[in-house]
Amino acid sequence: MTMAEVLANPATIGHEAPTDVRPVRLLPRPRGRTGLVAWLTTVDHKKIGLMYGLFAVCFFLLGGVEALLIRTQLIVPNSHFVGAHFYSELFTMHGTTMIFLAVMPLNAAFFNLLVPLQIGARDVAFPRLNAFSLWVFLAGAVILNVGWFLQAGAPAAGWFGYAPLTSKTFTPDVSADLWTIGLEVLGLSSIVAALNFIVTIINLRAPGMTMMRLPVFSWMALITSFLLVMAMPSIAIALLEVIFDRHFGTNFFEVSGGGQPILWQHLFWVFGHPEVYILILPAFGYVSEILPTFARKPLFGYPVMVFSGALIGFIGFGVWSHHMFTTGMGTVANSAFALATMAIAVPTGVKIFNWVGTLWGGHLRMRTPMLFALGFLWLFMMGGFSGIMHSAAPADSQQHNSYFVVAHFHYVLIGGATFGLLAAVHYWFPKFFGRKIDERWGKVSFWIIFLGFNATFFPMHFLGLDGMPRRTWTYDADMGWSTGNLIATLGAYLLGAGLVVYLAAAVWSAFRGEPAGDDPWDGRTLEWSIPSPPPEYNFAVIPTVRARDAWWHEKHDRARGAPAAAEAGGIHLPDHSWCPLIAAAGLLLGGLSFAHDRLGLSLAGLGVVVLSIYLWALEGPGGTHVHPEAPAAPAPAKT
Amino acid sequence: MDLALPASGPGSAHSRFHTYVQVAMILAVITGVELLLIFLPFPRPLLIGGLVVLSAVKFLFVIFIFMHLRWDRLFCTAVFFIGLLLGGGTLGALVNLFNVAASVPLTAHP
Amino acid sequence: MSSDTASPAAAHDAPTATGIPNKKLLFWAFLASDCMFFGTLISTHLVYRQYPPPDNPVPTRVFDIELTSFSTFVLLMSSLMMALAVNSIHRGRVRAMRGALLTTALFGLVFLGCQAWEFWHFVYVKNLTITNSIFGSTFFTLTGTHGTHVAVGVVWLLSMLAYSYRRGFDERHAVDVEMMGLYWHFVDIVWIVIFTAVYLLEYVYAGAAPAR
Numbered sequence: 001m002t003m004a005e006v007l008a009n010p011a012t013i014g015h016e017a018p019t020d021v022r023p024v025r026l027l028p029r030p031r032g033r034t035g036l037v038a039w040l041t042t043v044d045h046k047k048i049g050l051m052y053g054l055f056a057v058c059f060f061l062l063g064g065v066e067a068l069l070i071r072t073q074l075i076v077p078n079s080h081f082v083g084a085h086f087y088s089e090l091f092t093m094h095g096t097t098m099i100f101l102a103v104m105p106l107n108a109a110f111f112n113l114l115v116p117l118q119i120g121a122r123d124v125a126f127p128r129l130n131a132f133s134l135w136v137f138l139a140g141a142v143i144l145n146v147g148w149f150l151q152a153g154a155p156a157a158g159w160f161g162y163a164p165l166t167s168k169t170f171t172p173d174v175s176a177d178l179w180t181i182g183l184e185v186l187g188l189s190s191i192v193a194a195l196n197f198i199v200t201i202i203n204l205r206a207p208g209m210t211m212m213r214l215p216v217f218s219w220m221a222l223i224t225s226f227l228l229v230m231a232m233p234s235i236a237i238a239l240l241e242v243i244f245d246r247h248f249g250t251n252f253f254e255v256s257g258g259g260q261p262i263l264w265q266h267l268f269w270v271f272g273h274p275e276v277y278i279l280i281l282p283a284f285g286y287v288s289e290i291l292p293t294f295a296r297k298p299l300f301g302y303p304v305m306v307f308s309g310a311l312i313g314f315i316g317f318g319v320w321s322h323h324m325f326t327t328g329m330g331t332v333a334n335s336a337f338a339l340a341t342m343a344i345a346v347p348t349g350v351k352i353f354n355w356v357g358t359l360w361g362g363h364l365r366m367r368t369p370m371l372f373a374l375g376f377l378w379l380f381m382m383g384g385f386s387g388i389m390h391s392a393a394p395a396d397s398q399q400h401n402s403y404f405v406v407a408h409f410h411y412v413l414i415g416g417a418t419f420g421l422l423a424a425v426h427y428w429f430p431k432f433f434g435r436k437i438d439e440r441w442g443k444v445s446f447w448i449i450f451l452g453f454n455a456t457f458f459p460m461h462f463l464g465l466d467g468m469p470r471r472t473w474t475y476d477a478d479m480g481w482s483t484g485n486l487i488a489t490l491g492a493y494l495l496g497a498g499l500v501v502y503l504a505a506a507v508w509s510a511f512r513g514e515p516a517g518d519d520p521w522d523g524r525t526l527e528w529s530i531p532s533p534p535p536e537y538n539f540a541v542i543p544t545v546r547a548r549d550a551w552w553h554e555k556h557d558r559a560r561g562a563p564a565a566a567e568a569g570g571i572h573l574p575d576h577s578w579c580p581l582i583a584a585a586g587l588l589l590g591g592l593s594f595a596h597d598r599l600g601l602s603l604a605g606l607g608v609v610v611l612s613i614y615l616w617a618l619e620g621p622g623g624t625h626v627h628p629e630a631p632a633a634p635a636p637a638k639t
Numbered sequence: 640m641d642l643a644l645p646a647s648g649p650g651s652a653h654s655r656f657h658t659y660v661q662v663a664m665i666l667a668v669i670t671g672v673e674l675l676l677i678f679l680p681f682p683r684p685l686l687i688g689g690l691v692v693l694s695a696v697k698f699l700f701v702i703f704i705f706m707h708l709r710w711d712r713l714f715c716t717a718v719f720f721i722g723l724l725l726g727g728g729t730l731g732a733l734v735n736l737f738n739v740a741a742s743v744p745l746t747a748h749p
Numbered sequence: 750m751s752s753d754t755a756s757p758a759a760a761h762d763a764p765t766a767t768g769i770p771n772k773k774l775l776f777w778a779f780l781a782s783d784c785m786f787f788g789t790l791i792s793t794h795l796v797y798r799q800y801p802p803p804d805n806p807v808p809t810r811v812f813d814i815e816l817t818s819f820s821t822f823v824l825l826m827s828s829l830m831m832a833l834a835v836n837s838i839h840r841g842r843v844r845a846m847r848g849a850l851l852t853t854a855l856f857g858l859v860f861l862g863c864q865a866w867e868f869w870h871f872v873y874v875k876n877l878t879i880t881n882s883i884f885g886s887t888f889f890t891l892t893g894t895h896g897t898h899v900a901v902g903v904v905w906l907l908s909m910l911a912y913s914y915r916r917g918f919d920e921r922h923a924v925d926v927e928m929m930g931l932y933w934h935f936v937d938i939v940w941i942v943i944f945t946a947v948y949l950l951e952y953v954y955a956g957a958a959p960a961r
Contacts (some may be wrong), residue, residue: 722781726788
């Protein structure tokens with residue numbers, strides 16, 4: 001039976017226990033599985049993951065365009081390719097877009113797509129809350145970018161929005177309101193999603209899946225989720241204080257009223273530093289899955305990898321003022337934060353050694369995901385070296401706010417986080433699209449990206465040490481920066497071209513790529529044990545896990561235990577719901593209205609949110625039951 | 640699930656009722672002591688220390704008894720204490736960062 | 750408000766890997782996050798109390814500590830009533846739960862009423878507003894945020910109370926009441942911290958007690 005037939009058949013639809021409270025059905029629960037309504041109301045983690053991915057890729061391209069405009073402005077000295085204020089909008093939105101609207105949602109996409117599959121679950125713990133996170137993310141993205149269409153322009157106070165530049169005095173127009181409110185909304189999306197994944201990973205693991213048998217990616221997802229729920233509140237309060245200063249005349253960062261702008265820096269970086277670990281830990285996870293598969297060896301030192309990931313997360317809360325070494329905090333503070341920052345290099349370095357140890361003695365297969373993962377290893381390490389150079393506070397007093405910092409964070413964010421994502425897309429693409437990305441064009445895109453990336457950002461180390469400040473709009477010909485900038489811009493175009501090739505290959509392959517089976521890479525974890533693409537219920541029978549690298553164990557272990565029993569009564573699937581979308585729409589309305597000081601509309605938006613929460617609570621998860629046929633036994637292991 | 644309680648004996652729903660009422664009375668008494676304390680002529684560090692300790696006692700009573708952590712899985716306690724320690728640590732660090740001589744604002748000087 | 754209600758073999762009967770109900774774990778994780786939220790806000794207040802500008806209002810001349818103590822006591826008692834409500838629903842005693850919930854909500858409203866009176870008094874009699882000093886900004890934002898949390902809690906309590914009249918509401922819904930209880934108690938413990946850090950400490954610093 002197709003899904004549509006199942007849903008149309010009353011015999012397969014579950015009913016509420018007659019003695020329980022009857023749900024209130026003011027809004028329909030759409031039953032279709034295709035078409036726009038199905039996607040707008042879905043609660044399926046796989047569909048939600050794909051939508052996160054689609055939106056994130058679109059914003060990644062937007063951020064890339066912003067980057068190319070920046071680099072074009074800097075290709076020659078004394079250029080006026082773009083005006084100074086527009087340039088400020090460009091570097092602000094490039095940073096904000098890439099961090100909050102590209103990398104974070106791409107990681108969210110992979111959390112959604114993979115975590116339930118890797119732990120042997122049917123979905124996340126709270127499916128409607130999951131959909132809510134997605135739509136609220138979109139609402140925040142709209143609020144952040146709507147400024148491009150307004151006279152006030154897009155936010156232009158830097159991606160870190162230092163006070164008092166964000167005050168009404170220095171940014172009287174609505175762009176700062178759009179930035180603060182947009183980020184508040186995005187923060188809500190992230191916190192809710194992270195809570196959902198914490199409960200999912202802790203509580204919904206398949207029988208036998210102990211924490212120390214969890215795939216490393218799922219561990220990194222858990223730690224990242226903890227970081228999100230602990231770090232986001234700090235920026236939420238900081239943004240709240242800016243919003244109150246701008247709209248209610250408070251004095252949090254208003255010197256004449258007794259405020260101190262430096263407090264913004266502290267509160268922002270209390271969030272901002274854990275944020276960079278939020279960006280990189282998932283990439284650690286992808287690479288920790290990909291290297292073992294293409295080295296045909298288990299990950300070296302699993303317990304240490306898990307422990308060091310947790311340690312990095314925890315220590316990451318204690319280093320924030322290394323972004324503020326030049327603000328005059330005093331010797332003791334500078335020393336303390338410098339030492340803590342150096343300490344974090346230890347568990348990070350341990351991980352790198354363990355990845356190398358995974359490769360050592362393995363049978364390496366140089367497919368595209370492996371190339372990106374190896375690129376990650378090298379480039380992230382280089383970014384780590386420049387990071388260690390920053391951690392020495394005296395050296396940082398020259399490097400701070402120079403292009404050396406730009407080089408450092410692009411090595412860790414592109415060389416690290418983005419290369420990890422590019423590897424992950426190639427690796428898991430067959431699972432969700434049923435086709436492999438073309439191998440030849442994948443490799444071509446890797447080399448163009450690798451060369452273009454290094455050409456762009458390696459010269460920036462020297463530009464920084466030669467004194468070129470960040471966020472420079474234009475520079476004189478006799479500064480000695482001309483050659484470096486020229487190479488960097490040409491490299492940026494090459495990088496852009498490589499990413500276009502990568503994307504084109506992926507899009508083409510989604511329609512015409514070589515069909516992939518369930519397990520095209522001879523993988524090690526449970527997602528490879530189910531069909532490509534997976535059925536809505538993921539597992540026909542919830543697996544019983546007997547070891548780490550559960551799927552590898554199933555394929556290669558002769559003494560397989562009795563297969564797990566199917567659930568009596570069939571598989572329960574929660575119903576689709578309009579409530580998450582409507583709640584997000586309310587937040588969008590309320591956020592945009594409040595930014596423009598429209599009290600009535602803001603209250604209307606709030607009203608929509610409250611109403612949708614009530615409808616959400618009263619409608620219940622609902623649900624239907626399906627009875628799939630039993631799966632065939634796994635294919636004999638390939639050698 | 641840990642929702643089913645025995646009808647009688649220690650830890651039963653009936654004895655918990657009494658536990659809750661007793662804890663509420665302790666909380667009220669401690670609050671009264673705090674109010675008295677602030678008007679007593681003790682040295683400042685002693686007063687501050689006393690207030691912090693008393694508040695911490697109230698805090699712990701509420702989380703372990705009213706919020707049930709004493710009878711729940713240890714993991715719930717662990718999760719909450721991660722947040723508590725990070726929040727408290729950040730608060731301590733921020734207060735100390737702003738306390739150093741280098742960070743005193745010029746407007747505060749007489 | 751309603752737990753999973755699909756057929757007998759439904760998701761809510763599925764055992765969790767830890768034995769902790771999903772909603773309960775979610776809520777404890779959320780409260781850990783809220784600790785950081787209030788921690789940051791309280792930090793802001795305390796940071797600005799260290800070296801205030803010379804024209805900053807003196808808190809002990811603004812506060813009405815008797816009123817605040819009374820409202821603190823009321824909030825503590827509301828926590829007791831909330832614990833009793835959860836206890837009742839675990840024993841299947843819905844009517845007792847309803848009484849306890851109503852009392853909790855009423856105490857919450859009394860707390861809010863006291864706070865509203867306090868705010869009015871500070872603004873119109875003591876001339877402390879959210880804009881005219883750094884103390885005013887941090888005080889009203891911190892206690893106002895807490896008050897908003899209390900108000901949301903009261904709405905939740907009354908909604909749960911109304912919901913409990915629907916046919917079929919019984920101890921199967923205890924986890925929802927428990928979740929609400931966790932929220933209410935958290936709001937109480939945040940107030941315990943605020944009462945000490947924002948109110949009581951001012952008297953210690955301003956008092957005749959000798960500093961060492």
